[in-house]
Amino acid sequence: MRIGTNVWIGYEPLYLARDLGYYTNTQVKLVELTSASEVIHALRNGMLEGAALTLDEALTMLDDGFDLHVVLVMDFSHGADALMVKPEITSLAELRGKRIAVEQSSVGAILLDGVLNAAKLDPTEVEIIPCVADEHPECYSSVDAVVTFEPFKTKLLQQGARLLFDSRQIPNRIVDILVVPRATIKRHPQSLKQLLDGYFKARKYLSTQPDDAASRMEARLGLTAVEILDAYKELSLPGLEENITLLDRDEGQLEGMAQELADFMLQRKLLKNKLHIRDLLDHRFLPKSAP
């Protein structure tokens, strides 16, 4: 069972789990891709059995008729997604007519929408430059602003960029989730369980031994352990209990959020169709008890 992700500290506990050997002797294979676009691409082509995506990305796929299901909520972005601008730009209003790099197919669109909305600008009033996530540091030099996320946000800060807007201003819009097509639920139920078990074990490891966990992440993220731990402060990682609350069919918190987001995206023309969120969530693969 292949699970594809791009590089994003919210997804990093999965790799921590692999590194700690939690997936040894299982069918779980983590596929490391360079950007969310690559992930979506692979998932659409059936090259992956599951993927870590943002909720808006998942909605976009639903809009295209994919039958996806959310089996895990990995994080809420509270500042980890951000608009980084050249130092000379000091206000949102100054963005008018500026070149903004963004990974269009992905979560970047949501944040950009939030930025434009806050700046009271029409998308036509700025120049949008497509740029996939792993190229953001390269793109930065040729644009005025970049819509990005960790670890690239920290890397841009190191290059002298200024943070003008981040996900804290659009709460609950940017949600990272683990989605699987219906076929995976049928074929790999056992592996899904092992995947989530390992995830929560790694989460525990991260909270109990943060330094070791962070140092294990250094190579993949290209950040120091201290930077990684700082970056985690901009994330809210729901635990097992919260996951149950979010994913439980009856409570359906995430379903409400998704519907809200879908409606918002339709309004912003980020979706083609009106979506009726139903049967999106599947909490059966969550561990029965916290590790």
Added chain:
Amino acid sequence: MKYLRSISLKLWIPLLVIGIFAMLLLIMVWMAQQNIASDINQRGLRLATQQMALLQREMVKEFGVGHQVEAGQALSASGVDIHYRTLAAIDAHGQIIHSIRFAQKGRQAAKVLSNFDTQRFATLRQSNRPDVRLETAQQQISAYFPLTLSSHEGDIRAMETGALFLIYDLHAEQEQAWSQAWFSTLPIWLLLLLAMALLVEFLRYFITRPIKMLVSAAQAVAQGDSGVMIHVQGSGELAQLANTFNRMSQQLDLRFKQRMQAESALKMSLDRLSAAQKMAKFGHYILDIKSDSWSASAELEQIFGVDENYKKNIDGWLQIIHPDFREIMSRYFHDEVLTQHQCFDKEYKIIQVKTGEVRWVHGLGELKFDDDNNAIEILGTIHDITQRKRAEEQIHTLSQAVEQSPVSVMLTTVKGHIVYVNSAFERVTGYSSAEVIGQNPRILKSGKTSPSQYHELWEALSQGREWHGEFQNRKKNGDYFWEHAHIAPVLDESGKVRHYLAVKEDITLRKQQEKRLLHQAHFDALTDLPNRFLSLDRLFQLLTEAKRNGHLVAVLFLDLDDFKKINDTLGHSVGDKILIGAAERLRHVIRDGDTVGRLGGDEFIVLLGGLSDISGIRPVVKGLIDHFRSPFQIDNRELILTVSIGIALYPNDGDTPSDLLRNADSAMYHSKALGRNTYSYFTDSMNQGAARRLALEEQMHGALDRGEFRLCYQPQIDVASRAMVGVEALIRWHNAVLGEVSPEEFIPIAEHSGLIVPIGQFVLTEALAMAAQWQKISNPSFSVAFNVSPHQFRDASLVPFIAGLIEQSGITKGSLELEITEGVLMSQHTYIDESLAALNDLGVKLAMDDFGTGYSSLSYLRNYPFSVLKIDRSFINDITLDEADLKLVTASIAMAHSLGLKVIAEGVEMESQLTLLAEQGCDVAQGFYFSKAVPADEITAMLEAG
């Protein structure tokens, strides 16, 4: 016979078939898998090479235009292929530029990539040709593709050669191939199972079922069923077999039935034998000597209390035997039976194994020998003889009981011949058993048993009843003895009398005791005269007779005069001898047929019956009184005892024994009152005398407490000076019912009832108190005299009591005079001597009272410390008229004075008497001439008057 191995066809045939098929199938699967695996490998090689060639081309192109990132994206995108375990772009220095594992970026390939072969990498860099290898063992493909890198910007040609390193994993696919291979053969497996089920069913129906039938039929035959038939149709081998079986079964059935008949006949006879053995408690056994084992019939097992599991060998048999017999039986069996070849014949005790019960058995056994005359077998019987033995034991016990019984037991035949006597019989009669066996019990006859007794005995026995009664028989030595016999016929089973059994107890001793008891009940032990009971009984008989023939009956009540005095003074032994003597005399006097009895004490009764008138009484009575005139010779002493007789007559004085006795008693008292030594006929007035005696006794109780006694004092006057020198204290009794009672009347009754002691103490206390007063008024030597009854001396407290009084009252020493009569001294009791001596020590003077009326033994005067002699009034009365009396008085005074005694004359009534006494030198006088006895205050008045 050939031995064939048989297996379950139903199971093994299908198993064998299926086994072969399964094996073939497995080989097929294996071959198929081999093909698939080979295909996978080939396809893997092809795909890996193609994909790597494409990636190589794209990456070289991107590197060529300096798109490092895009080259990395291309590599990463390839990573989604599930087969790619490792995929990395490595530069010329072996450093990882890109990897599907981002973390490996920048690291040394040789360090982080486990399958990386630096040799192949080096070779690749030389040859610049892809190196793709199938590594069958690891189920993977390793591929090294050259990668031209433009490391330095501005180089016209990228000169540096790196590599794309790939590990293409075939493991999962190979595994899948196996499962696919298995899966594809599934329908064949199912078919195989179906075929097997069909085969099993086929076998079951056409082979197993008929065989089972045959087997169960054969089993039925084996279990003893007969006439079993099998029906198998068709002409197969099994049908032939079934037909053959049926013929065999018929044959067997025929033989079986014949055998059954024989067996049932045998069983019946065995059952009968067993039943017979059970009834007879008789079992049999066969002992095989060589194998040391025996078999037993059911009854024998019952007798021994063993079952078929019991260890049936010689040791097992010995274990059953009672420990008392085990050793003996073991020796007997081995020595006499096995060694000496004797027949086994023994009675012994066993302990039943099951119940632990002890039983007697009689074992018999005969030896069987082989041709060499070796004992090989014993065939024998065991008979349970417990009942017989117990009966024998019981008979033995009973015989012993009879033999040792303390009563005589005798068994005779019907004709009367003795067949058995026990040892008690021998001991009692003195005849030995041998002497009497065969004899008739008549030999014991004494001739003293009445013929009617024998008649009664034989009448009872001849009617089959038992009889008991008493015989007086004679022993061998001629002695008579009494027997209480219980004789009973002993019947046999048919109820006929076989024997007579006599159980006899020697009751001679009892008879004697009875007689003695009877005698004791009716006769007085001392005198052997009829006692009160018998006397009254005789009287009753006499009265009955007299009522019939109109005769008179006289009841004589006799009382020995002064017997009490004798008894008190001379002791009971003397009294008893007198009573015996008196009885002897009485017996001699009476006529034949008259009765003498002792009523108790000194009272006797004489019954005279058959009197036609009262004239017959007088001679008898006279004779009685005459006989008592002569003295009794007792212990060298002559004692004269007269008798007083009272006579009551039937029918005049009463018609019941008690009335007559009471009236005779009253008459006797009258005789006493007349002066004793005489007889009186009962008169009505005597009744009153008896009544007064009773009234006196009754009233005297409590008289002291009621203060009815008082003292009077008669002055004693010095003859010379005519002055009062003392008084004699005299007791008076005034009773509300009886009036004034004289001391002569009540003192004997007081003595009789024991009231004399408290009365005496009253007198002493009162008189001493007065004397103390008077000594103060007149002079300290003023004396008081008392009379003391002999009964008072018996009271041990008399002397200490007087001593206490003297101390208390403070009277002058020597002013107290105790007057005693000769009778007190005559008893010679030591307590009287001791009392008198003690009183003398206290300073009490002794006066000899009533001197001259009794024996007047002078030795008493000498032997006892008398100070005073009182001359009886009977002498004084007549001194003026009778010369002899005067001379006696004169002599007495002279004798007294010569002994140093003071003389007091009693009953002085006239001046002339006093004058005479004065002339004779009498010291003191008392009497009506001076004063009668007066109350104390008058004495006081006299003294005060001077």
